[in-house]
Amino acid sequence: MSYPPAEISEEGRSDSPAPSLYSFNSSIDGRTLLRQAYGRILNNQNDTYLLPADNEEHRRLDLQHHIYTISLGSLFPAADLVRRALAPRPGFTPAIIDLGTGSGSWAIDMAREFPHCEVVGIDLAPPRIERELPINCRFEIDDANLGFAHYRGCFDVVHARAISAGIRDYPQFLNEVAQVLRPGGVFIMGDGEMQLYDENRKPLSFAQPGQPGFTWTHRIFFAGYNAMKNRGGSIDAPSMGPTWLRAVNSFTDVGWQKIFIPIGPWHYEDERSKIVAEMLRMNTLSYISGLGPLLLSEGYLPELVQKMQQEATAELQELRIHLYTRWSFAWAVKKPN
Ligand SMILES: C[S@@+](CC[C@H](N)C(=O)[O-])C[C@H]1O[C@@H](n2cnc3c(N)ncnc32)[C@H](O)[C@@H]1O
Known part of the structure; x- marks a missing residue:
């Protein structure tokens, strides 16, 4: 196994996006979709996605949300296309859907920034809503792998950030997304690569302990990459x-x-980039601590998982290693009819 190359009147349509399985607000608990295992609540509604879905993970996702937003200088890339798709028009309510919404922070922030729009966030697990939910925002439990026959031509912006590990067939998922969009609507995908980069921004090659360039952080990222790929996630x-x-x-x-971001402030140009690098170090430490169940499920021995987690944590806390991550955003516009 190896890393990917570095560069490498429709029926059922409603005027307003209709709830799929069921909608809920902040008062609803995790229902039956979560289970307690390995001391963390896991999101295991589908076989593919096996990362925690508890408060700790949602706090990590909130931190990651800030990293994305600060790095982009906005809630989304392709700002002109998004703003054009969401422009207010008489007698029309633009609509946004956030697929794999996680803690719900992006959906809530979009609802605040675009109060004339309707925003729906969907996920396998409920969000953690600790602030007031804007009236133009709601959440639903749904699995993006099941398609969106109930949402044909309902949205002007479709957002899918950091969910590729839970998508079994991404090209098929994109065909579904295209049908969910209205003409002129924008799809945005974003994710951090599992590939790590050295201080010259060159992709790291796999190395064994004792070989030049070996780090435990790279080792555990590589193990996570392979585990997610083995479970059928579209990790590339x-x-x-x-x-x-x-x-x-x-x-x-x-x-x-x-966007390249250093893990930890071993390199920064100004106070802002120093803060983002520090935030990414915290995010990475939390991500590594949540990888246990996934790696154990793939047959890694508990002692090795613990060693990888401890050693990688020490490398990052002591800033002994100088690594970059790369965050990719891609987008497309739905052609006019
Ligand atoms: C890493 S989090 C990202 C959350 C959010 N998009 C963000 O950027 O903060 C991935 C989320 O996608 C959800 N997810 C994974 N596979 C999914 C699927 N097939 N359908 C719906 N949600 C999915 C997970 O439950 C998790 O909350």
Whole structure:
């Protein structure tokens, strides 16, 4: 196994996006979708996605949400396309859907920034809503792998950030997304690559302990990458996104933006980039601590999982290693009819 190359009146349509399985607000608990295992609540509604879905994970996702937002300088890339798709029009309510909404922070922030729009967040598990839910925002339990026959032509922006590990067939998922969008609507995908980069921004090659360039952080990222891939996740989506988007006939104006962020403030240009690097170190430490169940489920011995977690944590806390991550955003516009 190896890392990917570094560059590499429709029926049922309603005027307003209709709830799929069921909608809920902040008062609803995790229902039957979660289970307690390995001391963390896991999101195991489908076989593919096996990362925690508890408060700790949602706090990590909130931190990651801030990293994305600060790095982009906005809640989304391709700002002109998004703002055009969401422009207020008389007698029309633009609609946004956030697929794999996690803690729900992006959906809530979008509902605040675009109060004239309707925003829906869907996920296998409920969000953690600790602030007031805007009236134009709601959440639903749904599995993006099951398709969106109930949402044909209902949305002007479709957002899918950091969910590729839970998507079994990303090209098929994109065909569904294209049908969910209204003409002129925008799809945005974003994800951090599992590939790590050295201080010269060159992709790291796999190394064994004792070999030049070996780090435990790379080792555990590599183990996580392989485990997610083995479970059928579309983990190569960050590098394949533009290619897959161009293959969808009804998409046009495909774009791509990539952002390098150091894990920890071993390199920074100003106070802002120092803070983002520090935030990413905290995010990475939390991500590593949540990888246990996934790695154990793949047959890694508990002692090795613990060693990888402890050693990688020490490397990052002591800032002994100088690594970059790369975050990729890709987008496309639905062609006019
Ligand atoms: C890493 S989190 C990202 C959350 C959010 N998009 C963000 O950027 O903060 C991935 C989320 O996708 C959800 N997810 C994974 N596979 C999914 C699927 N097939 N359908 C719906 N949600 C899914 C997970 O439950 C999890 O909350």
